[in-house]
Structures are given as C-alpha cells and as structure tokens.
Amino acid sequence: MRRYILGFVCLLCFSIFSIAQEHGHEQPTAEPHGDSGCGEPEHGEFNPGETAFHHISDQNIYSIGPFHLPLPCFLYAPDKGWSVFSSGRFHADAHGNGHMAVDGYVLVEGMVRRIMDAGFPAAEVEVGHHPYLQKAKGADGKEKEIPFVCYNSQLYQTEAKSTADGGLFGGGITSFYDFSITKNVVSMMLILALFAWMFISIANAYKKRDGMAPKGVQSFIEPIFLFIQDEVAKPFLGHMWEKYLPFLMSLFFFILGLNLFGQIPFLGGSNVTGNLAITMVLAIITFLVVNFNGNKHYWEHILWMPGVPAWVKTILTPVEILGVFIKPLTLMLRLFANITAGHMVVVIFVGLIFLFGKSGENAGASYGTAVGSTLLTLFMMSIELLVAFIQAFVFTILTASYIGAATEEAHH
Amino acid sequence: MIFLAEFSVIRPDFGLLFWTTVIFLLFWFIIGKFAFRPIAEALKKRESDIQNALDEAKRVRQEMANLKAENEELLAQAREERAKILKEAKDAGNNLVEEAKNKAKVEAQKIVANAKEQIEHQKMAAIVDLKNQVGAISLEIAEKVIRKELKGDAAQESYVNGLVKDIKLN
Numbered sequence: 001m002r003r004y005i006l007g008f009v010c011l012l013c014f015s016i017f018s019i020a021q022e023h024g025h026e027q028p029t030a031e032p033h034g035d036s037g038c039g040e041p042e043h044g045e046f047n048p049g050e051t052a053f054h055h056i057s058d059q060n061i062y063s064i065g066p067f068h069l070p071l072p073c074f075l076y077a078p079d080k081g082w083s084v085f086s087s088g089r090f091h092a093d094a095h096g097n098g099h100m101a102v103d104g105y106v107l108v109e110g111m112v113r114r115i116m117d118a119g120f121p122a123a124e125v126e127v128g129h130h131p132y133l134q135k136a137k138g139a140d141g142k143e144k145e146i147p148f149v150c151y152n153s154q155l156y157q158t159e160a161k162s163t164a165d166g167g168l169f170g171g172g173i174t175s176f177y178d179f180s181i182t183k184n185v186v187s188m189m190l191i192l193a194l195f196a197w198m199f200i201s202i203a204n205a206y207k208k209r210d211g212m213a214p215k216g217v218q219s220f221i222e223p224i225f226l227f228i229q230d231e232v233a234k235p236f237l238g239h240m241w242e243k244y245l246p247f248l249m250s251l252f253f254f255i256l257g258l259n260l261f262g263q264i265p266f267l268g269g270s271n272v273t274g275n276l277a278i279t280m281v282l283a284i285i286t287f288l289v290v291n292f293n294g295n296k297h298y299w300e301h302i303l304w305m306p307g308v309p310a311w312v313k314t315i316l317t318p319v320e321i322l323g324v325f326i327k328p329l330t331l332m333l334r335l336f337a338n339i340t341a342g343h344m345v346v347v348i349f350v351g352l353i354f355l356f357g358k359s360g361e362n363a364g365a366s367y368g369t370a371v372g373s374t375l376l377t378l379f380m381m382s383i384e385l386l387v388a389f390i391q392a393f394v395f396t397i398l399t400a401s402y403i404g405a406a407t408e409e410a411h412h
Numbered sequence: 413m414i415f416l417a418e419f420s421v422i423r424p425d426f427g428l429l430f431w432t433t434v435i436f437l438l439f440w441f442i443i444g445k446f447a448f449r450p451i452a453e454a455l456k457k458r459e460s461d462i463q464n465a466l467d468e469a470k471r472v473r474q475e476m477a478n479l480k481a482e483n484e485e486l487l488a489q490a491r492e493e494r495a496k497i498l499k500e501a502k503d504a505g506n507n508l509v510e511e512a513k514n515k516a517k518v519e520a521q522k523i524v525a526n527a528k529e530q531i532e533h534q535k536m537a538a539i540v541d542l543k544n545q546v547g548a549i550s551l552e553i554a555e556k557v558i559r560k561e562l563k564g565d566a567a568q569e570s571y572v573n574g575l576v577k578d579i580k581l582n
Binding site for chain 2: 053056057058074111160161162163164165169170171177178179180181182184185188189191192195196199200202203206207210211222225226229242245246247249250253254271274275276277278280281282285336340
C-alpha cells in the first residue's frame with residue numbers, strides 16, 4: 001500500500017513538472033513574432049488566475065501535455081451557413097492559438113472565434129501569431145479587451161461564439177454558433193461509452209452469475225449502486241422508487257464519472273461538470289422530470305396552499321412559484337461552483353511555481369515551490385476526490401427529494 | 413501567455429447545451445434501460461432469494477430441532493424399555509431360582525419323610541422280631557427254669573406267661 005502511495009506522489013510530482021515544462025516557454029522570449037506588419041502580439045506577465053480560467057474553459061482542441069488532438073468543428077453562422085472541418089487545420093501552437101484562419105474562423109486560446117469583417121478571405125489563410133488585444137465592444141455591448149488577428153498588415157476583430165446567458169455574464173448572441181465536438185463533449189462521449197460498456201457488462205454479470213456472489217467491477221459498483229438505491233431512491237420516493245431509479249442512477253453516475261474524469265492526471269483535466277452549460281442541462285432535465293410528474297397535491301400546495309388564510313396565500317404562492325425555479329437553479333450553481341473551484345485551485349497551486357520562480361528565472365524558488373505545490377495539490381486532489389462523490393450524491397439526493405415532494409400522495 | 417481573462421465556463425454555449433442534452437439523454441435511456449433496470453431487478457431478486465434462503469434455513473433448523481427432540485424422546489423411551497426388560501428378566505430368573513429352591517426343599521422333605529417312615533417300619537419290624545425272639549428266648553428260659561423247678565405246675569406256667577406278656581420292649 002505504501003508503495004502505491006509513494007508511486008502516486010511521484011506521478012503527481014512528474015505531472016506537475018510536465019505542466020511546468022509546458023508553460024516553460026510561456027516566459028517572454030526575445031524572439032520577435034511581429035513579422036506580419038501589425039507589431040508584436042501580446043506577451044503579458046504570468047497570471048495564475050487567468051491561466052486557471054484558460055485551463056477550466058471548454059476548448060476546440062484536446063490538449064494532453066504538449067499534444068493537441070484536433071477535434072471536429074461544426075460551426076453555424078446564420079449569414080453563411082455551416083462550416084465543418086477539423087480544428088487541426090488551425091495549426092494550433094502550444095497555447096492553443098491557431099496559425100491559420102479557416103472560413104473566417106480562427107482559434108484563440110483553444111476556442112474558435114470568428115473574424116467579424118465580412119471582407120476577410122474565406123479560404124484557409126495564414127494569420128501567424130496572435131492575438132493582439134485592443135479595446136472594442138464585446139457581444140454584451142460593453143467595451144473590453146478583444147483579441148484581434150493580423151492579416152496582410154491589417155488587424156481584424158474577432159468575436160466569441162453565441163452563448164445563452166443573455167449578456168448576463170459577458171456573453172450573448174453573436175454572428176455564429178459553435179456546435180463542435182469540444183473537449184467537454186469528447187469527455188462526455190468517453191464517459192458515456194465507458195459507462196455503457198461497464199454497466200451493461202455488469203448487468204450481464206448479474207444475469208450470468210445469477211445466485212452467485214458479485215465479482216470484480218460488479219462488486220466494486222454494487223455498494224455504490226445499493227447506496228444510491230437504498231439511501232436516496234427508497235427513502236424519498238417510497239413505493240415509486242423503481243420508476244425513477246434509472247434517472248437518479250444516470251444523474252449520479254454521469255456526474256460522478258465526469259467529476260472523476262476531470263481529475264485524472266495527464267488526461268487534460270477536462271472541466272465538464274464545472275461548466276455551467278452542462279449543469280444547466282442537468283438542472284433543466286431535473287426540472288422537467290419533477291414538474292411533469294408533479295401530482296395534483298403538489299400543484300395545489302404551490303398555487304393555493306390549503307389550510308392557510310387567504311392573505312397568507314397571496315404571499316406564499318409567489319414564493320412557492322419562485323421555489324420551483326430556484327430549486328433547479330441551486331442544483332445548477334452548486335455543482336458548477338464546486339467543481340470549477342476545485343479545478344481552479346489545482347491550477348493556481350501549480351501556477352504558484354511560475355509566480356514565485358518568476359516563470360523560470362529563479363530556478364531555486366521554482367523547485368522549492370514545486371515541492372510545496374505538489375503537496376498542496378496532492379491534498380487538494382484528495383479533497384476533490386471527496387467532492388466528486390459528495391457533489392454527485394448531493395445533486396442526486398436533492399433531485400430525489402424534489403421528485404419525492406412532487407409525487408407524494410396527500411396525507412392529511 | 414493567456415490574455416483572455418474570461419470566465420468562459422459561466423457562459424452556457426449552445427453547442428454544449430445541445431451535446432449535453434443529447435449525451436445525457438442517451439446515457440439515461442441506454443444505461444438506464446439496459447443496465448440500471450436489470451441491475452436493480454437482479455439485486456431485488458437476489459435480496460428476495462437471500463431472504464428465502466434465510467427463511468428456509470430457519471425452517472430447516474426448526475425441523476432439525478424438532479427431529480432431535482423426537483429422537484431424544486425415542487431414545488429415552490428405548491432406555492426405559494431396556495431397563496424394564498432387564499428388570500423383568502432378573503425377576504424371572506429370581507423366580508426360577510426360588511421355585512427350584514422350593515421344589516428341592518419339598519423333594520428333600522419328602523425324601524426325609526420317606527426315609528423316616530422306612531426307618532420307623534424297619535424299627536417296628538425289628539421290635540416285633542425282637543419281641544418274638546425275646547418271647548421265644550424267655551419261653552425257652554422259662555421252660556428250662558420251670559422244667560427244672562416246677563415240672564407240670566400249671567399255676568406256675570400261667571404266671572410265667574403273664575409275666576412274659578407284661579414284658580414291654582420299648
């Protein structure tokens with residue numbers, strides 16, 4: 001056992017050094033890039049917070065260490081139609097900035113952006129190193145620093161894909177939609193494939209080994225399965241537990257699988273459940289399941305609480321109606337915030353190495369901090385392991401309690 | 413270097429919303445239908461199997477206990493029977509011995525009685541014989557005496573005869 005722990009610590013140290021190497025060339029170099037007539041692209045100071053934002057974001061390439069796996073891009077612009085190609089055609093550099101523009105799209109820090117100028121050549125053209133940051137209006141109409149790319153000594157403004165936050169978090173509807181198979185989508189597909197294979201083989205094992213003790217992965221999953229079944233589904237749903245069991249199990253294992261998948265070292269650390277879009281979908285599906293299965297008793301208690309004076313009802317009803325929406329909203333935010341925070345803390349701990357070591361200038365401080373960061377990261381990752389289970393469990397148990405409340409029979 | 417200090421994960425983009433919906437629904441339908449439901453059913457079946465097995469074991473144990481009690485009772489009965497038979501046999505033996513003893517005693521008594529009777533007979537015969545002989549001897553003596561002294565005296569002779577008669581030999 002001690003051997004395994006030691007091995008794991010070494011693996012983690014190596015992992016962090018390899019990330020350090022990946023970022024080693026982020027330090028400002030004397031090598032000039034500005035050969036396209038627009039001057040020098042940006043080189044800022046190392047900022048752990050911004051690095052963390054970059055690492056937790058969804059990307060159009062899958063980066064594992066120094067390797068970038070190209071992913072398919074499905075981009076839709078209402079004025080132009082569909083553009084479908086591989087993100088390998090952007091020829092991304094180590095930071096995920098593509099050297100090529102394809103169909104008027106460029107890759108900036110791993111994310112596809114569209115060049116807003118309609119006059120930009122539609123074919124594949126070289127845009128060299130970028131971005132150049134300039135103040136401009138963003139999708140939400142606010143002035144901020146926007147990445148530009150340089151082509152033929154001219155700067156072109158880019159814009160991000162459309163997002164569904166309605167300008168609330170700095171996004172909004174832009175000129176294109178990104179339906180690409182991104183890093184998060186790939187992670188979800190992997191989890192779907194892995195879990196489908198695993199659970200179906202477990203189900204077959206139950207059939208094949210009928211009347212025998214569970215074995216292998218079957219006996220590993222069984223206590224978790226039984227825990228969700230006996231501690232979540234049965235207490236909250238009563239005699240209806242079997243109807244909702246597949247939904248609850250899917251929620252639990254989908255979230256757990258993605259939480260854990262994001263924590264595997266060397267696998268890109270995809271932050272799937274720490275992306276609001278994913279938790280939003282899960283929360284909306286939960287909302288639909290709860291409210292479509294709500295019985296008369298449930299709606300009566302929301303819209304016109306029985307046994308309460310009329311004037312209280314006028315206060316209670318709006319609160320109850322708000323509650324219907326707040327419940328899934330909290331589910332969405334809780335999971336998102338917990339997982340995002342965990343991922344950010346790990347990146348920031350690693351970022352400390354560059355901060356204290358001045359991006360490699362001070363090697364002694366780098367190595368010293370690396371040891372400290374490794375231990376802190378190890379501690380953080382063990383907590384994250386716990387969080388992965390707890391958040392999956394919390395999401396599931398709350399969903400079960402909402403369904404239970406909506407389907408409960410009247411008992412006055 | 414990273415410039416876009418954008419917290420992009422908080423902006424739900426349409427592609428991710430779409431793909432997540434598709435993948436989660438697939439997850440729910442495929443794994444829910446082909447794995448979670450069969451597993452839950454298998455677990456339920458196993459639970460009832462285990463319960464049945466436990467109940468069966470309890471029942472069998474009860475049966476065993478009953479059988480054991482029955483056996484013990486039978487054993488006790490057999491033991492009692494044996495004791496009774498032994499006692500009877502002993503009694504029978506004792507009786508037999510007693511009977512034989514009594515018979516022997518009676519036989520012995522009979523033999524002794526016979527012997528006594530025979531002795532009595534012999535004795536009587538001897539006495540009679542003796543009497544006769546004594547009488548004859550006495551007569552001879554008397555004859556000699558009287559011949560010698562009182563030849564032909566009738567009174568004397570009857571007197572002697574009376575004397576002879578009075579002689580009792582026992």
